[in-house]
Amino acid sequence: xxxxxxxxxxxxxxxxxxxxxxxxxxxxxxxxxxxxxxxxxxxxxxxxxxxxxxxxxxxxxxxxxxxxxxxxxxxxxxxxxxxxxxxxxxxxxxxxxxxxxxxxxxxxxxxxxxxxxxxxxxxxxxxxxxxxxxxxxxxxxxxxxxxxxxxxxxx
Amino acid sequence: xxxxxxxxxxxxxxxxxxxxxxxxxxxxxxxxxxxxxxxxxxxxxxxxxxxxxxxxxxxxxxxxxxxxxxxxxxxxxxxxxxxxxxxxxxxxxxxxxxxxxxxxxxxxxxxxxxxxxxxxxxxxxxxxxxxxxxxxxxxxxxx
Numbered sequence: 001x002x003x004x005x006x007x008x009x010x011x012x013x014x015x016x017x018x019x020x021x022x023x024x025x026x027x028x029x030x031x032x033x034x035x036x037x038x039x040x041x042x043x044x045x046x047x048x049x050x051x052x053x054x055x056x057x058x059x060x061x062x063x064x065x066x067x068x069x070x071x072x073x074x075x076x077x078x079x080x081x082x083x084x085x086x087x088x089x090x091x092x093x094x095x096x097x098x099x100x101x102x103x104x105x106x107x108x109x110x111x112x113x114x115x116x117x118x119x120x121x122x123x124x125x126x127x128x129x130x131x132x133x134x135x136x137x138x139x140x141x142x143x144x145x146x147x148x149x150x151x152x153x154x155x
Numbered sequence: 156x157x158x159x160x161x162x163x164x165x166x167x168x169x170x171x172x173x174x175x176x177x178x179x180x181x182x183x184x185x186x187x188x189x190x191x192x193x194x195x196x197x198x199x200x201x202x203x204x205x206x207x208x209x210x211x212x213x214x215x216x217x218x219x220x221x222x223x224x225x226x227x228x229x230x231x232x233x234x235x236x237x238x239x240x241x242x243x244x245x246x247x248x249x250x251x252x253x254x255x256x257x258x259x260x261x262x263x264x265x266x267x268x269x270x271x272x273x274x275x276x277x278x279x280x281x282x283x284x285x286x287x288x289x290x291x292x293x294x295x296x297x298x
Contacts, residue, residue, distance in 0.1 A: 029189075032185070032188065032189040033189040033190070033220075035185065035189070036182065036185040036186040036188070036189035036190070036217070036220075037186075037189075037217070037220045037221060037223075037224055038176065038182075038221075038224065039224055039227070040228075041227065041228070041231055041232075053232055061220070061223065061224070061227070062220065062223025062224065062226070062227055062236050062239060063216065063219060063220040063223045064189075064220075067191065068191060089206075091243070092215050092216065092243055093242060093243060094215070094219075094240060094241055094242035094243055094288070095215070095216060095219050095240050095241070096238065096239065096240025096241075096288070096289075097223070097238065097239060097240060098237070098238040099235070099236065099237055099238065102235075149240065
């Protein structure tokens with residue numbers, strides 16, 4: 001195994017929650033996401049359909065955790081991760097969503113991410129740095145609604 | 156959508172109904188807007204080729220969302236998708252079939268919840284599993 005590319009700085013970063021991001025779950029966002037996927041269940045499009053099935057409002061389709069609230073000048077998280085990795089190219093290795101409560105239009109969700117693990121491997125595409133991350137999504141009333149587990153591959 | 160599936164009627168080894176997709180380039184652009192993933196390898200052919208790809212590729216997260224739909228459509232209206240995800244093992248391309256499949260691996264009860272674990276994946280036209288993953292759903296019980 002070649003020398004580790006995981007610096008002391010990166011190692012110290014494991015388990016430390018990053019800055020908070022805010023996402024808004026809007027009916028428009030839910031519909032656009034559902035349309036992009038090709039969902040046919042009306043609960044992802046129509047408030048009355050959602051309410052008749054016991055939901056508060058239009059339901060966020062699986063994998064939709066709201067639209068990030070951007071402000072000019074703010075850099076997105078992947079830029080910071082790219083800056084930390086010695087490798088230039090990046091791939092999304094995989095994502096898992098875990099739900100604790102339904103997410104509906106009108107929800108404002110605050111999220112924080114942390115690195116949980118680094119793995120270094122020799123792949124068919126050369127040396128790779130795999131960064132495992134976990135993001136928690138909390139509704140405004142303090143309820144944990146979802147977690148996302150993901151890994152990014154730098155190579 | 157099909158009739159409600161009940162936990163009692165599910166058996167380990169059951170295959171759930173498949174979901175077939177075939178992305179136009181337009182669908183990838185709609186997804187880019189919906190998801191906020193504007194990486195150019197998913198809509199700009201010249202950019203994709205410069206990075207060494209043959210052509211533009213389907214977003215991994217879109218294939219994951221297809222698997223979310225696969226599970227949702229199976230358990231709706233009364234069941235719920237608790238957890239799902241996949242690894243992005245192989246590339247898929249626009250205008251090619253992507254078939255989403257699932258097999259029941261385990262059924263169990265946790266408190267008042269009737270749960271089912273599944274293996275889920277997308278398959279390309281050569282039959283390769285390009286996004287293998289797992290899912291957990293709740294289903295209503297009879298009686």
